[in-house]
Amino acid sequence: MTEQELQQLRRQKWGQDDKSIRTLAEARAFMDRVGFCLMYPQRNLAPMPSFIGAFVGAETGLPDWQHAFEDPRAADATDLMVRLLRERLAFEANYLDANNPFLLAASVFPYFYALVGERNPKQAPQPGPRSPYSQLSCDVYALIHRDGPVSKQKLLEKIRGGLSTAVLDTALAELWSKLRITRVDYRADEGSIWDVLYRWAPDAVHEGIQLSVPEALSALLSKYLDSVIAIEQTELETLFGQFAPRSKVRDAVNALLSARELSFTPLGGRSLLQIAPEKEPLPVVAPRQAVP
Numbered sequence: 001m002t003e004q005e006l007q008q009l010r011r012q013k014w015g016q017d018d019k020s021i022r023t024l025a026e027a028r029a030f031m032d033r034v035g036f037c038l039m040y041p042q043r044n045l046a047p048m049p050s051f052i053g054a055f056v057g058a059e060t061g062l063p064d065w066q067h068a069f070e071d072p073r074a075a076d077a078t079d080l081m082v083r084l085l086r087e088r089l090a091f092e093a094n095y096l097d098a099n100n101p102f103l104l105a106a107s108v109f110p111y112f113y114a115l116v117g118e119r120n121p122k123q124a125p126q127p128g129p130r131s132p133y134s135q136l137s138c139d140v141y142a143l144i145h146r147d148g149p150v151s152k153q154k155l156l157e158k159i160r161g162g163l164s165t166a167v168l169d170t171a172l173a174e175l176w177s178k179l180r181i182t183r184v185d186y187r188a189d190e191g192s193i194w195d196v197l198y199r200w201a202p203d204a205v206h207e208g209i210q211l212s213v214p215e216a217l218s219a220l221l222s223k224y225l226d227s228v229i230a231i232e233q234t235e236l237e238t239l240f241g242q243f244a245p246r247s248k249v250r251d252a253v254n255a256l257l258s259a260r261e262l263s264f265t266p267l268g269g270r271s272l273l274q275i276a277p278e279k280e281p282l283p284v285v286a287p288r289q290a291v292p
Contacts, residue, residue, distance in 0.1 A: 001230070003268055009229045011059055014049035020057030027080050028089045030054045031105035035223035036112070039081065039101040040065045040074075046239040047228050051103055052077045065100045082186050088201055092183050094176040095242060106204065108223055113208030114216035115243045117179040121198040121205055125180060132178060136163075137171040144181055144194050151190035179205075217244055217252040222261065222275065230265055230272035 011017045014034060021027050030051075031037070037049040041062050052062050055077035068074035081103065084090035091109045093102045095116070104112050125133040125141055133141075136159075143158055144150055152172070156163060172194065175181045184200055185193035198205040208216075221240065225231065233253060240249040253273070256262040263276040 001265060001267055006229055006267065010047070010049075013227055013229065014059075015054030015057060016049075016059040018057045021054050021080070024080070024083050024087070024089070027051075027054075027084055028105075031084065031090050031103065032107055034105075034227040035108045035220070036102065036104040038096065039077075039103065040068060042097060042100055045096060046235040047231060048239075049227060051081055051101075055080065065097070078186075085183065086185055088204075091201070091204070093179065094173055098173060108220065109201075110204050110207035111211060111216040111219045111223075112243070113179055113205060114211035115213060115220075116177070117197075117205065117208055119209055121180070121209075125175070125178075133174055134171060136167070137174040140168070140171045141175055141180060141196075144175075145196050145199075148181075148199070149184050149193045149195040151187065151193050153190045155194075213244060213248060214252055214255070217248060218256060221249075221252055221256065225262065225273060225275050230267065230274040232270060233273050236273060 014037075015021060015030050021030050034049045037051055037054075038045075039051050041050045041053060041064060042048075050062065052068075052074060053059055056062060056073055063071040063074050081090070081101070084103075085092060089106050091104050091106065093104060093112065093116075095102045124145070125131070125138050127133055127135045127138050139159065140155060143155060147154075147158070152165075152168065156165065156168060159168070172181070176183075179197050181194050182197040182200055183192050184195045187193065217240070220243075221236070224236070224239075236253065237246050237249050240246075253262065260276055262273055264271045265274050266272075
């Protein structure tokens with residue numbers, strides 16, 4: 001495989017080959033094919049498909065999140081993405097870059113939940129010196145749990161003390177990063193709509209709780225390699241190291257290599273990981289007939 005062939009395979013897999021997605025069914029098929037993606041392309045991360053790239057059907061001339069407000073295509077792509085969220089066909093997570101939505105297909109979301117979500121989601125978060133939750137985030141959670149789905153605008157109105165939007169965003173991010181809450185809709189007059197995740201998607205959360213970290217990592221690694229075609233192991237470890245300890249990522253890669261589910265392929269002096277190609281079946285040889 002050459003670098004040019006690798007890029008062409010990625011364009012086809014990522015929907016950047018002039019076949020733009022426009023319908024909900026097409027968007028769902030794209031998400032199921034790639035597993036997870038960013039909303040907008042981002043250069044400082046490992047290779048990853050973007051939802052806007054599939055919406056436009058190209059890999060060039062795409063807006064990044066800093067300039068999305070200037071591009072009418074971004075608004076249309078966001079509307080389609082929100083439809084996926086409403087129908088629970090995809091989920092959004094606060095990872096990699098808070099300004100660039102990280103989207104996961106419903107089919108792979110339980111594996112991601114197993115890595116970063118709470119194992120006892122029905123227990124309300126509590127503040128404390130060792131807790132990842134501030135008092136404000138716990139208060140916000142209690143409000144969403146009581147009144148959700150609820151918009152950010154209504155949260156600002158209900159929380160006393162002249163709370164600023166920036167401070168509320170910090171509290172929401174704390175809860176979102178542990179998948180306590182999820183964004184389920186967006187309305188132009190109210191902004192983002194939030195709900196408690198285990199109430200919004202109980203089956204996905206229950207499935208995630210039952211999965212072990214090695215099992216979840218193996219599934220997500222395999223899905224990512226199927227999407228990216230081939231990648232250096234260091235890039236893989238850097239990306240997944242944001243979801244799990246790098247030592248566990250390395251263990252999962254080694255386990256997949258030992259099971260011969262992954263293999264290495266040379267490319268331009270580099271050695272890239274890929275899904276192991278299927279072995280061709282051995283030819284069937286007819287038994288020799290005895291000479292009379």
